[in-house]
Amino acid sequence: MQLFPDYKTFLTIGSLSIHYYAIVILAGALMAYALGQYRFKQLGYDKGILSDYFFGLLLLGIAGARLWYVIFMWPQYAAHPEEIIMIWHGGLAIQGGIVAGLIYSYYFFRKRNIPFLVAGDAIMPGVLIAQACGRWGNFFNREAFGSAVSLSYLKRLHLPAFIINNMYIDGAYHHPTFLYESVGNLCVFLIIILVVRHFAKHNGAQFFAYFIGYGIVRFFVEGLRTDSLMLGSIRMAQLTSVVFLAVGIAGMIYIHYKGTNKSY
Known part of the structure; x- marks a missing residue:
């Protein structure tokens, strides 16, 4: 057994390697789960x-994120399809995971007679924590650098040395x-839980605020990246971010006029 054998790997046991990539994704998912449990308890639902819900969401979310990535990077995998399952090498497109997760969530909560937007308000803010962890x-x-x-630019950001050093890739x-x-x-x-949650009057406000906020953040960050998934000349993540933003705004308008009063 060896701890920290290289920058990617947390632990090796014989031929088995546990990568930091897997650890931060799992850590983020567990934090999102804990936040969701806390909100569900406040709403009076059985924990x-x-x-x-969590186990199925985690599996389908990862599968959806991987499928989305593989579809747009198919030439890379066509010759080596066995690499499709090697998610520990990277290659998860979170927007694919969000789409898969939403489909699963809709049917899961509908089956249990829990309003989808109530569940969405409880869960989606935590998804942002999971995504923030996953980026590490x-x-x-x-990977996924700009x-x-x-x-001197990096030093002006007052970043710690370990981040600056690891951003030196291929000679730059x-x-x-x-x-x-x-x-x-x-x-x-923070905006959602401190502002939207406090002032919102209708179920769904936090859910749709997620799509607005994340859509804006991802659109601008994606413009700096060098490894974007492309649809012709269009960065796929930016296109999806525009769709997310439109869904979020449309949803806010809808709940303003036809929404139900906030559950908690």
Whole structure:
């Protein structure tokens, strides 16, 4: 057994390797789960409901994120399809996970007679925490970075040395876009729980605020990245972010006129 054998790996036991990428994704998912459980308890629901929900959501979310990535990077996997399952090498497109998770969530809560927007308000803010943690997996894998910048630029951001050093890739320093998005997601989370949750009058406000906030953050961060999934000449993540933003705004308008009063 060996701890920290390299920058990507947390632990090796014989031929088995446990990567930081997996650890931060799981840590983020568990924090989101804990926040969701706390909100469900406040709403008076049995905590067992979210326990049943969490495992299926985690599996389908990862599968959806991987499928989304593989579809747009198919030439890379066509010759080596066995690599499709190697998610520990990186390659999860979170927007695919969100879409898969929403579909699963709709049917799960509908079956249990829990209003979808009530559940969405309880769960979606925590998703931002999971995403903020997950971006650090990109840091350890040295992926999802931005275009080249100068060392002086990174120092002006007052970043710790370990981040600056790990942004030196292929002979140049790069924008730490993983950090921009991680911090951006945390800011959106705080806005939702401190402002939207406090002032919102209708169920669904926090749910739709997620799509507005995350859509804005991802759109601008994606413009700095060098490894975007492309649909022709369009960055797919930016296109999806515009869709998320439109859904969020449309949802806010809908609940303003036809929404139900906030449950808690």
